[in-house]
Amino acid sequence: MPRIPEETIQQVLEATDIVDLIGRHVKLRKAGVNFVGLCPFHSEKTPSFNVRPQQRTYHCFGCGAGGNAFRFLMEHSSITFVEAVKRLAEQAGIRIEEEVYDANAEREAKVRKALLKVHEEAVEWFHLLLMRHKVAEDARAYLKSRAISPQTAKDWQMGYAPPYGDMLREWALEKKFTENLLVTAGLLARPDEDSGRRDTYPRFRHRLMFPIRNEFGECIAFSGRVLDKEAKAAKYLNSPETPIFSKSRVFFGFDKSKRAINKADRAIVTEGQLDMITAFANGVENVVAPLGTAFTEFHAKKLKQISSEVVLCFDSDNAGYKAAERAFTILAPTGLSVKVAPLPQGEDPDSLIRGQGVAVFQEYIGRARDFFDHMLDHASANRNLSEVRERSRFAGELASMVLLVDNNIVRDAAVQNIARRLNMPEDEFRRQIARAHRPSSTPSNSAAPAATQPSLPPQDRNAIMLFRNALADEKILNWLRSTGREEILQDLSGCELLALVWKSSANLAEPATLAAYLSQVSREEEVAVTKQLSLPMPEGGMEAAECALENLEAARLNNLLQIVQTHVKQRSLAPEEMALLQERELLLTEIIRLRNTLQNVQRQVKQPELPTTEMARLQEREQALRKEYLDRYEQLQKFLGPTAP
Ligand SMILES: [Zn+2]
Known part of the structure; x- marks a missing residue:
């Protein structure tokens, strides 16, 4: 893969107005210094998607999506990092000198x-x-x-x-x-x-x-x-x-119609390219056509990114009905609402518009039925639903389709509607859905999991405190890096974010640098960092940071001691192994004791109105304790080696 120099990445990010970029795909409204809108990555009715121009990042409180401008393009347009950088560089007029090494x-x-x-x-x-x-x-x-x-x-x-x-x-x-x-x-x-x-x-x-x-x-x-x-x-x-061409990853005409689809919040899907062209030429611009009958998850994802509703406008023959059913099973799991607009027998959008005018076509689109109503209509015309067994079989088919709907409100409404139209107690239909939900149903038919963001393990409270303060204040960031106590990170869980800022040498307290740095970390980390950035600024400053570091160190020592003690209890240890462990246990116990005593003395030193002689004595003791503590600590580090467990 061609590599783009880091300076260029940062330069591109700085030249990109993230509000403008995201605003092209999501309707944004100003809220204080930030902007909010409906999240393009999950289905929602009230906006929880935030864009922060100062931090050059976005974050969704609903689904957890988040990152910098590159991440947005990558996820929104399904392109690679390098493609995203190139695209934004082009828009900003920045030339990319690639370090080609492949x-x-x-x-x-x-x-x-x-x-x-x-x-x-x-x-x-x-x-x-x-x-x-x-x-x-x-x-x-x-x-x-x-x-x-x-x-x-x-x-x-x-x-x-x-x-x-x-x-x-x-x-x-x-x-x-x-x-x-x-x-x-x-x-x-x-x-x-x-x-x-x-x-x-x-x-x-x-x-x-x-x-x-x-x-x-x-x-x-x-x-x-x-x-x-x-x-x-x-x-x-x-x-x-x-x-350069994969049939399953392209919509005919999408380059022309995506803006109109976004604006209308609705995509009309036709079967043929000419249908699409005729509709578009007649002013119905929110149209797309897959190439051939292949409707893929890629298509569904693309539509979901810019709209919330799809109207299937297929031929009204049996093949068209089947095609609509197939499209539904791919579209519904993304959270898109799916409707069907059946045209008169023998007509397609092209022939209808040419024969009767675009207004008539629009009327048909306007009368689009919810997908389940469409299925029910079709069944009542083609199947004998007065027969109990046939009706129950049909209810079973519907149940597995209902399961695909990735929206609780829509699903509930569908359940009520179907039960009513089938003259069936709602509870009974719900039981049928529960049966269809069993894993025994074919995997391709079972509900796809809702889109979830990758996530880091839960982060340690103190580590987060330190992480946030370091990002908020360059002084704290520099102090943290100068403490030389990175080994803390090795033996504690939930310190991934802290490790990120600690181990980097970039000035991450500077928002633009941080936004660029996000392109070097994993997706999980990027999401987690932007989530933290979306929370109010941390309080406490340097004092809180110092306290958090102390707590982390204490936690690490206790952790190590616990590990050793568990090992000691094992019966199968060789005598020399046992001796080594016991020595380590002793050392750790001693360090923890010293630490506690030292903290006690430090507290006493801070007491107000201390007699001078007492103060001098305490300070002397503090110094002695600190020296001993550091000696022992060094001993421990040697013990553990550079790559401690
Ligand atoms: Zn979201």
Whole structure:
């Protein structure tokens, strides 16, 4: 993986306005110095998602999501850290000098770049052919027959793939694209036995071409629609999977429609690309279409990030019903509310809009039914629900679907609705759900766990106190690092966050530095740190920090003593092992005793109105005790070695 220098990472983070960045995806409202909105990572009705411009971080009190601007992009757009840095660097106009140390990654990046270039050029070429070339007359006639205006063809950069291989080859030659590259891009296919060809040949021939773009508008593949009515080939042919294209990870048109979906808080899902284009061209812009029938968890996650409701607008035949059912099982577990808008028999969005106008289509969308009502409607028309056994079987099917709903309120409403419509006591239906919930049901059908954030083990109270004070005040941070007592961290649990600030040498009391530092820690740690940052500033300052460190040290010593004592009780120990343990036990007991005495004396020294002679005596004693304590402590450290258990 290419590595980006740390200075650049920090520079990019400093140049990024986190409120502006997150505000593009989440509606934010100002609250004091911070901003709040509905969390894009879990389903909620009241905002618990906080963005803190001063700390350059975000945190959700509901689901615990949190981190810096990179983390937000990574989780929200499902991209890698390096991609997130690059994207923000680009927006901030910062050039990234990568320290490339992985030849493989470099090669992959090159291939990616070359493939994007081929696609970009091919889009233009296909489009030009469609609009101007005489070879594309059939294609233009087809557009006309589907009432697709030249403007729409231009907006979507539709194109035409000619039937002859030599045209493609001439173009490639002119553009200096190699045959190998065209094969990798999927524009050329290798000869195989079925085709009966001896040479590579164009995959798309005499087809209307739709560029398939990723979320950022880059063309990464093509979908070609057959023009020859007699042809036996598939109606739609997509590019094969390539290093830049995976069918299960892309929505057709999402780059254009995601903003409208976010704004409407609702996504209309159509089956075909033309459905999507026609709806979009007619002003219904919150539409997407998966490529083919494959609806994946990736698609569901994408939609969930920017909206709370999905309206499935599939064909009203049996295949459409099945497709809706499948889509529901993938969408519901993400917390999305799923509705179905059945169109009149034999119509799809494209034909309906062209035949009856967009207003009629919008009416159908407006009348979308809750998914369960849709299922009930379909069943009452197609199944004999007056028969007890059939009704009970259907209730069982519904029960396993209800389980998928990742929202208690929605689920409860569905339960009541279903019981009422099936004329069934609610309790009985609930029992059926409980039965369906048993692990014996197939794993793919059981409810997916709600999205949870990874988390650290519970943190020690004193460690957190120290951690928070160190982040709040540079003086405390420097003092902590100068104490030279890091060994405390080795023998205590729940000190992960404290270890983070202690072991780093960066000035983490500076918010911008801390935000950048978050990119170097694990996701669990990033989430935990941002959670701490979201709490009110710690009180107590240096005094509280010193006290917390003392407490930690005491806890560590007691811990060590307990471990030794447990070991001593083991019967199977060899005599020399036993002797060693007993020596250690003695030493620890002595250190703890010294420590307590020392603290006692220190308390006495602080007493007001102490006679001078008494004061002098106490101070002398304190010094002697401290020296002895430190000697013993050093002895212990030697005993434990540099890597104590
Ligand atoms: Zn959340």
